[in-house]
Amino acid sequence: MKKLSWFNKVVFACNIVVTVLTFVAYILPFLAPKMFPLLSVLTLILPLFLILNGLFFIYWLLQLKRQVMLSGLILLLGITFINKFYKFSSNDIEKEEKDFTVMSYNVRLFNLFDWIKGRNVGETILTFINEQNPDILCIQEYSENAKVDLRVYKYKAIFMEGNHIKTGQAIFSKFPIFNQGDFKIPEAGNNIIFADIKKGKDTIRVYNIHLQSIKISPDVNEIEEHVEAINQSKSQQVFTRIRDAFKKQEQQAEILVNHKKECHYPLIICGDMNNSPFSYIYRNIKGNMHDCFEEAGKGFGQTYRFKYYPARIDYIFADKKMKVKSFSSFSQFENSDHFPIMTRLSFIE
Template identity: 30%
Template sequence: MFGSIRKFLLQLIAGANLATIFIMLFIGYSDRLDPVKHGVLANAGLVFPIFLLINFCFLVFWLCFKKIGVLIPLLGYIFCYIPIRTYIPFNIPRTPPDGAIKVMSYNVWSFAGWERFPDGKFPILEYIRQQKADILCLQEALTNEIGKARVDSVMNKLYQYRDTAMSRPGGDCIAIYSRYPIVSRERIQYPSKGNLSMAYEIKKGSDTIIVVNNHLETTGLSVEDKSSFKSMVKGNLEGTAAKKASYHLVDKLSEASIKRAPQADAVARYLSKHLGRSIILCGDFNDTPISYAHHVISKNLTDCYVESGNGLGFSYHEGGMYVRIDNIMCSSDWQPFECKVDSKIKDSDHYPIFCWLKKRGKP
């Protein structure tokens, strides 16, 4: 009798484990869904780590009660290898070789002009000074909070070549700073009230590099929305309140995804027109590693964090929302090394992401 009950329970748990794997697979490949047609489902990548954890719990269960069952969650991880590696890569660290250039992308949140050291200096500007990146792409680089003169007093000493672009008067501002000459600039056209992407040609020796700086459509979540999300995560919202807050968040995220999809398509079209060129792409995608925006933009590029980074690499950390939404990508003629998200500086709501790139030898 006891043996029959045990067998039934194990079969039930095996079924639950298989269902978890099917959901995990669907979520892992949900980045193929166009948000314009599947707004809610296209945001499924947000819960991908939850199902990775549930599957791990099944693995622990099988180890304790029936070791042969371990094959089920293990096969689930194998089938889901590509999205798992995209979301949480692990690589053997390799020291950047001589001749590698340092690229950094950073959403500076108006340089957090309200934050100062005791000596009056600004943490984000001092951080940028210390990093000594060769190519620096900034998002939300408005100087209203800090003053343009203060930004220029630091950045003009570090970089001879620079450019800024605004979505509209008083709108978002993105900036590029380079140790190498900027020889052309082009705005990638797509519909948006407050976001933009810019493409630059940069001359490094005899090479011409296309550098694309992006700030794609924001999530549109207010301070109150993020506070509600944080309360849900902590379990402080229950019942009707939690249900209402979750529906509201899903609706807002879906709306943002629908706006972001044509922007990502426009960037992808620009990149496809320049296949074979040397490309470095940076920016704040406002979307997860398992998302339509990430998928279509990275199709013909190498995600530097996936290729050379380690761990989850959360680059956004405000309001209890932790996810990697900032990226550096490159064409196949570059080899990335030690891509990192630096969580030591917390003055912006984003952490900076940086990477070393070395030109590959010609075959």
């Protein structure tokens, strides 16, 4: 440290702070948010910490300084986290007749309230779904008031609430649904529904989840416009809102995990988790299932339309009894604040 210039001493001090925060973020997926609700916010920006550590690593490496070991070690420890953020290669296995496809899509009420101007968004979404033709379709923020006709699906499980505008979630299937239900979770926004589906000789339970939103604007410009006006009180309100959302998500996740323990069928879990793949919520719900993006995706796998940051908060998890043969995130299809995702699966014989 003594041999460093004053500038490098400042850089190394910043390096230490970032490294400590990164290490804390590594631990948080193993700790329930109710224990450290405000610290859990760090899991949302873990990719930023990984990028900063990468820059520090390059900076010290170019100078052949031993300080390179600090960020090098933290990056080595977090190599599994990097795989959740970015996939360098995809795994697209040849299609077979036994395969089936599953799509998850938060459609934002099919643009019922005209958030996107000048387009017939509902019909565009319907055309897209018909073109992709998934065998099982899980929709979050579904509303029959939008009058989008999905009659191609013979079987459906739809659960909605509301007085004038009914909204909720839906599971559509080309295979018979013989059992269905939803979770009534008090004081928590959104919901979880499920359907038991018969595919030939196999039975599948599909969960469609939409966890409590943390209500962060998808437009960074909107955040920047309010930066100057923000004060300590408003900042505290933002953290309080995120803290409370994480607590409610934890409650929803625990109910789901306990419910699926009683199921003896192979599982598929789809939906909008409103949380990152570095979170306790993600780890708890995923359990030992496949994250279909990690198995067969490529790139960032962005599922939420957030400027300058490729957020992945929508997931499809598949049972270990299934093989993930392909995965797609349609980030070019901007007809909601979320992007549709789809996977192709088959049972392991």
